[in-house]
Amino acid sequence: MVMRNRAGWLVWALPAIVLVAVFFVAPFLLNVRFAFSSWTSFRAEITWNGLENVRTLIDQDLLANAVTVTVTYAILCMAIQNTVSLSLALALQRTSRINTIFRSAFFLPTLISPLAAGYIWRGLLAPDGAVNSFLGLDWAWLGEPATALVVVAFIDAWKWSGLITLVYIAGLNSIPKSLLESATVDGAGPWTRFRRVVFPMLAPALTFNVAVTLVGALSAYDVIAATTGGGPGDHTRALNVVMRQQWGQGFFGSASALGFTVTLLVIVTAVPLVWWLRRREVAG
Amino acid sequence: MRTAVKYIALTLFAIPWVLVPVWLVVVNSFKPAGEAAELGLGLPRTWAIAENYGIVLDRGGYLVGLLNSLKVTVPIVLAVVLLGAAAAWAFGRSRSRWLQAAYFVMGLSILLPPSIIPTVYLLRALSLDGGSLGYVLTMTGCRLGVVIFLATGFVRAFPRDLEDAAAIDGASRAQIFVRVLLPLLRPVLFVGGVILIINVWNDFFFALFLLQGSANATLPLSLFQFASGTLQSLNWNLVFAHVLLTTLPLVAVYVVAQKRVLAGLTEGALKG
Numbered sequence: 001m002v003m004r005n006r007a008g009w010l011v012w013a014l015p016a017i018v019l020v021a022v023f024f025v026a027p028f029l030l031n032v033r034f035a036f037s038s039w040t041s042f043r044a045e046i047t048w049n050g051l052e053n054v055r056t057l058i059d060q061d062l063l064a065n066a067v068t069v070t071v072t073y074a075i076l077c078m079a080i081q082n083t084v085s086l087s088l089a090l091a092l093q094r095t096s097r098i099n100t101i102f103r104s105a106f107f108l109p110t111l112i113s114p115l116a117a118g119y120i121w122r123g124l125l126a127p128d129g130a131v132n133s134f135l136g137l138d139w140a141w142l143g144e145p146a147t148a149l150v151v152v153a154f155i156d157a158w159k160w161s162g163l164i165t166l167v168y169i170a171g172l173n174s175i176p177k178s179l180l181e182s183a184t185v186d187g188a189g190p191w192t193r194f195r196r197v198v199f200p201m202l203a204p205a206l207t208f209n210v211a212v213t214l215v216g217a218l219s220a221y222d223v224i225a226a227t228t229g230g231g232p233g234d235h236t237r238a239l240n241v242v243m244r245q246q247w248g249q250g251f252f253g254s255a256s257a258l259g260f261t262v263t264l265l266v267i268v269t270a271v272p273l274v275w276w277l278r279r280r281e282v283a284g
Numbered sequence: 285m286r287t288a289v290k291y292i293a294l295t296l297f298a299i300p301w302v303l304v305p306v307w308l309v310v311v312n313s314f315k316p317a318g319e320a321a322e323l324g325l326g327l328p329r330t331w332a333i334a335e336n337y338g339i340v341l342d343r344g345g346y347l348v349g350l351l352n353s354l355k356v357t358v359p360i361v362l363a364v365v366l367l368g369a370a371a372a373w374a375f376g377r378s379r380s381r382w383l384q385a386a387y388f389v390m391g392l393s394i395l396l397p398p399s400i401i402p403t404v405y406l407l408r409a410l411s412l413d414g415g416s417l418g419y420v421l422t423m424t425g426c427r428l429g430v431v432i433f434l435a436t437g438f439v440r441a442f443p444r445d446l447e448d449a450a451a452i453d454g455a456s457r458a459q460i461f462v463r464v465l466l467p468l469l470r471p472v473l474f475v476g477g478v479i480l481i482i483n484v485w486n487d488f489f490f491a492l493f494l495l496q497g498s499a500n501a502t503l504p505l506s507l508f509q510f511a512s513g514t515l516q517s518l519n520w521n522l523v524f525a526h527v528l529l530t531t532l533p534l535v536a537v538y539v540v541a542q543k544r545v546l547a548g549l550t551e552g553a554l555k556g
Contacts, residue, residue, distance in 0.1 A: 023425025
């Protein structure tokens, strides 16, 4: 068959392979070098300097805080987003006219840019804003250390919840009806059905959503830039926020080290998580 | 009775979740600065629609931003969808070990975050820094992985009989790609395309590092520059007018295509 020679197939994959190699893989490999190199706007020559960048960031009390903030942000974001989206998906699972209207409405925030979402909620949560006047408070949600990080994570979750809901609906609808019926015949109530049948069968959608939200949230930047800029103090200063600041001040090596830290965080958290969740899929 | 309770609960949830945020933006973009600073949800006492939107169009760089956003979004989406489909065909059908290794790297590129600072360095070395071309190439390289991953699963799930039959009838590979493969992959490419459009249109992080100067600024970048222009406190009326105009093109497309978007996303591209 003509279609089976090897060189023939390479041509079809080549443009994509070249683009990914040059604009994703090459920067990825360069980053491993830059993270451990001296490179600033004051001295353009890039030379190996071992752990100097990391040490400087630790001495300035920037690194540990940024890692803590980023991980907390990611966990909060993942928890809020998946709780809201799974609840909405369970409520809107059946395709009917009224459910389509609700799905459509809840999808709307997904169309808004994270930056714009930041401005919108900054307005809603301002000390004299709508949320406080409804609750009868004058709390500075984004200005107080106690709530700032939770609120920015919430805004990020709000923005993506519509899309995640649809992925859960797709997962729910792929569960065979017969399985649920036989569980009902066996006397399982709604809660047992959810715990024993629906939740395990939802594993692929869950894996996808948890991984996507976690990886996205570890790279958090936009919402923070539009709301707190990293404040109050350093309470929402995630890794990418510090990276942008270092970059702006001309410390390109340190900025690379911070970018590399995000990559490491993804490798040590998301990769094992995806592996574990996938194993659960197979076992379930 | 139980369904009634459910829909009442959903409505009560949708009010603060969707309705209030949208209303806040719309109504305050119609108010003069002083009134919008109160951030209330009431109707404007004085209307300032023409003034606000005039300023955003004039000083906010909106039209330039709109053109720039179109100029990068269209090529990125086309390149990712077409090159992704072609590569997925090869990855799905070839048994070459090299191609399977390349496919594994594509999978990694979905999970691992792109390295933005070396990208700036690389684009500078290629004399592509600051402009739209470097941005388009970078976004294409970083987004291809998802579409390839989804589409390859799809290709593998299909028997190759159709392609073989077309080959026996004398169709060239390019003809088979256009006539057999693209129609076959349409659902998954549609879903991938929708997510991609939302992503690229709203991208701020890459644009911030890769696009220099207001002549190249896309809409999110121009929104940020506009909002940061007034340092102490935001001019909420103008910021919200800009937010509304920035989001409007995407919402307009969504309103027209929403049935297919929702159906495409819920029927799932994940099955492949």
